[in-house]
Amino acid sequence: EAAGPGEPGAPGVPEEPAGQGRGDTVVIGGSAAAAKSAPRRPARRGLLVAGTALVVVAGALAVVFGLVLPGTGAAEADEEQHRRVAAEEFTFEPGRTHPCDIHRFEGRLYAGHSDTTEALLQQISTTWDVVEAQCLLEHRGYRIGSVDGAYGATTERAVKRLQDKEGLVVDGIMGPHTWEVLRR
Template sequence: MSRWKALPAELDPRVRQLVVRLRRLKDHSGLSMRQLAARTGYSPKSWERYLGGRSLPPGEAVEALARIGGDDPTRLLTLREVAAEAWENGKDRGSTAAPADPPAPGPEPGLEPEPVAPSPSPSADPAAEIRLSVRSLRIVLAAGAVVLVLAVSSAVLMTLRLTGHSGADDGRTPRTAPLAASTPVTTPSYSCRLQRVDGVWYAGNSRTRDATVGYGQAGPDVAEVQCLLRRAGVSPGGIDGMFGPLTRGAVVRFQKRAGLIGDGIVGPHTWKALRG
């Protein structure tokens, strides 16, 4: 159990409540500051400031510590929002306040789970929320595109059926209904052309190593993930470039096997493990 220093007397009670909860989670995990930094991607100095009440921890750091300590991230993030409100109103700012250190440099391979990209300071939290909103919007748009393609395909098939049976027979010359002209809906075709260049695996669909790829997305980045998963012995289903349930399940299994957080989202750390 860590011996914590007393929190600053001028600290707002709402911020104090958040820091006390984070200290308990850190003690419960049994990790040192260095091990906590390796598991979350934030430097030991940053965690000393967060747990000392001298700097407000970013939402991603709070969520990462909650998962490590086995607590509910939603409840902790709610406490963090309340504390942020007090912090921004200047009720708990003092001479001890200091901006958070940047995330620690790349941790040792196989030691850490893949963290969500940390914010460099409390003031960057709105930017992080915007990034999350943009990613969610992309997922929704991709899902909407799939639904639209299916709807158009159904409409074309219905038109062909109705047109094929609408010709009336007046007893004279049989009339043949013309086929409705339509543009076929094509699905991109992907294949796995695996090759190793300078110790890095590529499958011929995408060369990205840091793009965020998640459920509902589609395209060459997804096909690249599927090929690399298959190379690693984890079947994602077909190589269709669609990030569906089978691909997400394969990503989770691979992440757990590689010692990463099994969140089903392919980020820089998961790309590194897939291409290594």
Template structure:
């Protein structure tokens, strides 16, 4: 599992979200940069820039990543369209155009040889699609994911004492509870039993609530336990990463889960 460097602070959240999802697919596939290059046709150096947030990957690279990971590319490509629009406004590069190679000042070899298709007519539709999909996913996760699945995100049955998420009277907000307990030397808060899910800024759901409860247990306040990975939660995650000598990227992966589940408050 890769230990990723922190993304550039100036990176727009929409671009960060795309990069984090690409990182997640790479990690879940257990691929090295060379293996990823061989399977996608884009060089290892290019993928280092893409996954480091220093270049925006072409649409075809994103589609190839989804294909080798066995994922439906629709949502990932919609996220790419939104990220590309912002990237073009802030970096002066048109969506779908290759980024200059940092060492030579010219386009990297993979970007030159990889096929590219112009899609200016579908940008507006893609933006609407990603907003609609994101809203649907958020509602599904927040209202049904925490209490209707019957188990943890890693396939373990939920403990009988797990606290279900409850909706407020307005029906617009999910309130998570923290029922922290220790099992076999690991801490659990009743929202998720995962040990390796990648959880990052902008995401929502029971895994985020689990992170927040465990941060609160460690006296690293994440703010409200609302299942939404916002700035306060990200700041608290970085503090626990710094405390435990981990890469301080604000992204919860296997190493940070280990710190949250296995380390006593200090």
């Protein structure tokens, strides 16, 4: 059989040793005919398959972590930062005061203890909502003494002064209209 141009055995092209030509596979303990029938796969193909598999796995992990784990997107992070609402049940302790972390979120003021806009508060109430109201009253300049979470006479007087100044019904009860004014 005659060799074509550029193939081993053609004039001017050196002969390659048996078993090491293009497309040949070296088989130890086998025949040259068996070696010719097993085509050699290029290394690039293996890298391409491995790379594709890696991308698919990475994409699947991203979906799993995005769906299964709690979200920490920008909007959720802002909301979490603003909602440092006390998780434990409120227990009034005489003499204990609470800190006020006044901040604005979506145009409203918060103090980090409650996010209510509806809670009805009046004398003898003791809740985190009272702490929130006391912080916001103090922030607006209505002195209530100590931020202790007990809706007493001093807190009621501060609420009445706020209601009077804002043109609300002056009853000393924290309700939706008074919350709306405090959260502005």
